[in-house]
Amino acid sequence: PTIGFVDWNPAPPDKSLGLWRPVKIRLTGEVSLKNPSVQAKLNTETLREASLTILAELQNHSDRPVSGILEAELEKIKISEEVKLEPKEIKKIVLSPENHQELVIKNPRIWWTHDLGKPELYLLIISFKTEVPTPPKGEKQKDKAQEAEKAGAQKTQDKVKEKDRDKIRMLPQFKALERVSDWQMVRFGIREIKDYLNEQGHRGYMLNGKKILIRGGGWTDDLFLNNKSKKLRAELLYAKHMNLNALRLEGFWGTSDEMYNLCDELGLLLMVGWSCHWEWENYLGQPTDPVYGGILSPEDIALIAESFRDQVRWLRNHPSIFVWALASDLVPKPELEKEYQKFLKEEDPTRPFLNSTGTKVSPVSGPSGVKMNGPYDWVPPNYWYEDKKNGGAFGFNTETGPGPQVPVLESLKRMIPEEALWPPNDFWNFHCSRGIFKTLDRYNEAMKERLGWPENVAEYCQKAQYLNYEGMRAMFEAFVSRRHLATGIIQWMYNSAWPKLWWQLYDYYLMPTGAFYGARKANQPLHLIYDYETREIIASNLAAVKTEKLKALVRVFNSDLKEKYRQEFPLELEPDGKQVLTRLPEIADLSEVYFLDLRILGLKGELKDQNFYCLSHEPDLLDFAQSTWFVTPVKRYANLKSLNLLPEAEVQYRWKVEGKGLVKNLTIDLENVSNQLAFNLEIRVLKKLREKSLLPIFLDDNYFSLLPGEKRTVKGYFYEDDLEGDELEIKLNGWKVKAKETNR
Incomplete structure (x- = not known):
């Protein structure tokens, strides 16, 4: 159950069978070095000291006892231990600060997300060296194997990328009577990830002792699992550009570890774990349990536990991964969850786990503390503020969003034949999602009732980008303004496995939608936000530093652009600070559609942030009594149709x-x-x-x-x-x- 596309695009006919990650053969000496990892413990009170523990496994493949030296090199630090292995023995090695004071690092370079600091990385070289047998007395012939090993080491060293030279310092050195049996490089970051429960019982996360609001999207690989490096890097740079700090991988995505390496370098957090496609019969293809999903038999439990162990060992050195998700919509069977927890306690205690990304309770570990209660289809902007039971701005919503994000006209023309471009039809539906998300019906109804039905496809795409922008901005702004009652938000989805019309911040061709810029606006480090429920104006500073002295300007304009309200406020915010500046009063003689303009200015008048809302005298009215897991219906739509009457x-x-x-x-x-x-x-x-x-x-x-x-x-x-x-x-x-x- 490593990957699965669930309902967001057509299922591959072969169910993703076959080898879709590289297969590598490693040549070693008689002793191999496996599964190296570095566990970092940071002093979060001072951030000036970290303790490192190095773990590895040594396996003696020979039929004789072997003695040697395990060496670890970390920049200017070099430590070693003598190790003796019996024939065929596998031995776990632990290099700890208790035995090696050099592993207590003073003033460490700390890994941060890109919005809070610099994602610093270290490089460890770990090797096992054995003694070369001494030639018989009088023998003059050189040890050809030793010379070959020396040449091989030099050749490897020459291949190291120039940009990594400062990090690597040097590769394991070959001395006259030493042979390097095996060696590996491990890149890691020094950081501390913890989870916590707030007063309402919602789970949140802390990075290096600081509460952070998780702000991200749900990732998917390309439909044909052929992610190209250039496109992959662009997609991850987009996350950084949108001021997001995280991505959720529903499944252990990645045809290689390239994505994880890039997230380490770019300062993006990753939420990694199993997909829901093994929890439901229609995806798994076999009967499932309504509580525990499809992994039920002792044989399956053993297989999946082993698979999970392998995935964790593969990825655990990546500082970007902040949590392991043991299940998606459900919880693991208790026997299986105990196996997961046992392994994580032994081999990866550096990050928390989630028993489910849904609102579930495990008999082993209790409540998940997060939620997955929708919505997944179109809802108006005020939903995120007014909802108090499902997907609204409280707790950690691990997957949700305002439904479709129809791309711009240029992209639509690439995926739909010209003769089928207008009006929306089955060609459009083919590029929707599956199941109850197979059409754009609710999205189109909202467009028709709020903005007026367009006359052609160009007008449709223009109005679609307005819906995309407005909806995505509102969702992220609600969670930002109500942190840390709200602890996290994952937009479903972030990207696309194929050309589609649903769940994306940018389309398959890398074209940003209005949702892309709505997300970027909402997650600006310094920002003014309008609360659709309370009518409050909230100033937010997501940055790790205090702001300078600023001023905020709040203005309201009628549809004829006559100024109906104006107020200025002095502004200075602490790190991760927010402040309610005012509540908009009832304003007389407002037009049916009016505009709210919010600005943060420097003391010399320079623009620091600007936010512009189009509002209706009668806002959208939601029917919460009819809410389902995927949508809350609308009783009355806000009437914004007078936008069509704007003068040129x-x-x-x-x-x-x-x-x-x-x-x-x-x-x-x-x-x-x-x-x-x-x-x-x-x-x-x-x-x-x-x-x-x-x-x-x-x-x-x-x-x-x-x-x-x-x-x-x-x-x-x-x-x-x-x-x-x-x-x-x-x-x-x-x-x-x-x-x-x-x-x-």
């Missing part, structure tokens, strides 16, 4: 590209030169001759609005080789916006 605005823009290396920096200056609102502006970065988007693209902002006369600068970057020798072109679209590029 005119926006002028110019742009430039700078940078001498592979990374090119893009600056786009925009100005609304009209007296109208330029609503929901979409910047497109294109390869001009090919007439297709330049991807991946990393813009600081998109799907934003400009007030009359407002100027805004949007920055971003891209990689030169992705331009493929083409010319760059910038286009600007908007909701009834006339865009004009001026001289650069």
Whole structure:
């Protein structure tokens, strides 16, 4: 049960049979070194001391006793122990701080997530050396095997990447009468992960002694399990760009350990564990238990326990992994969970485990402390604030989201034949998810009732990006503003295994959707947030440092852009701090649709954060009494249809590209030169001759609005080789916006 696509795309006909990770053969001497790991214990009070414990297994493959030296090199630290192995013996070795004071590290470089610090990494070289038998007296012939080993070591050392030289220092050295029987390199990070239960019994997580709000998405590998390195790196850089700090792997994804290595380097946390496809009969293909799933027999329990052990041994040195999920929707059978816990206690006590990612209670370890109560289909923005029983902003929601995220028109044209592009039909449904998520019915109803049904596919995609942005921003903002009552949120899903219309922050082709920029906006380190339930304006600082002295500006505009409310507030926030600035009062003579503009400014007036909401005098009304595991219905939709009556605005823009290396920096200056609102502006970065988007693209902002006369600068970057020798072109679209590029 390592992987499974469950219901988010078509199931592979062969059920993912076969070898889909590399098979390697290692050549060693008579003693092999296996399963090395480093366990770090950090003093979280001072962050100035860490204790390391090094574990490994030595196996004597010969028929004679073997004695040798186990050596461990960590930068300037070098320790060793004599080891004697009986014939065929397997021996577990522990190098501890109690026996080797050098393993107490002063002022360690600490691994942090990218939003809190630097993800520092160390490299350990561990080897086992045996003595070369002394040649008989008078023999002049050199030991050819010894010379070959020396040459092999030098050749290996020469292959080390230049960028790793400072970390590696040197490979195991060969002395005159020593033979290296086996050696391995282990990259690891010094960090401390703990879980806790808040006053309401919700489970949260701490990194290096600090409470963190888990903010991430659900990952999937490519449908054909052929993830390319370049695309993989781009996808993980997207997570960092969206200000996310975590990804959930429902399954032990990865055709190699490349993804885990990249997350270590980029400072992204990983939630790793079993998929729900072994818990339900329609996915597993055999009868299951409603409490414990499909792993029931002693034979299956033994097999899965061994599989779990192998996965953990493979991945446990990655500091990015913060929890092992022992089950997804259900809990393991008690006999199986006890096997899991026994192994983790012995071989990986450095991180917690979850008995389930659902709201379950295990007879072995008690309540999971997390929830998986939906929704999975479209809900309005206020849901995340108003819901108090299911998916709302409390506790740790391990998978949830506002349903479909239809991509932009360019991507839609790549996956659907031109003759089937409009109106939505079975070709569209083919690219939806499975089961009850096989259509866009609820999403389309929300679009029709809130925004008005579009006349063509281009208008549909424009309104879709508004729904995507609004819905995703609200979900993440609700959890950010209500931390640490809310302890975590995993958007279902993060990416796509194939071209689809559901559950994605960017599409299969790496094109960001409105949801991408809604997530980025909501997770800004310094941010102003509107609470749809209480009408409060909340200032949030997710960063690890105190803010400078700032000021917050809150304004409300009618649909004719007359200012109806204005208030300024001094602002200074502690690390991980938040503050309620005000509650919007009842404002007389508001139009049916009105706008809320929130800004954080420096003392000299420089813009630090901007957030713009389109609100209705009569908000969406949810029918909580009819809630199901996948959706809460809407009794009354907010009426935003007057957006279709906005007068045409005119926006002028110019742009430039700078940078001498592979990374090119893009600056786009925009100005609304009209007296109208330029609503929901979409910047497109294109390869001009090919007439297709330049991807991946990393813009600081998109799907934003400009007030009359407002100027805004949007920055971003891209990689030169992705331009493929083409010319760059910038286009600007908007909701009834006339865009004009001026001289650069």
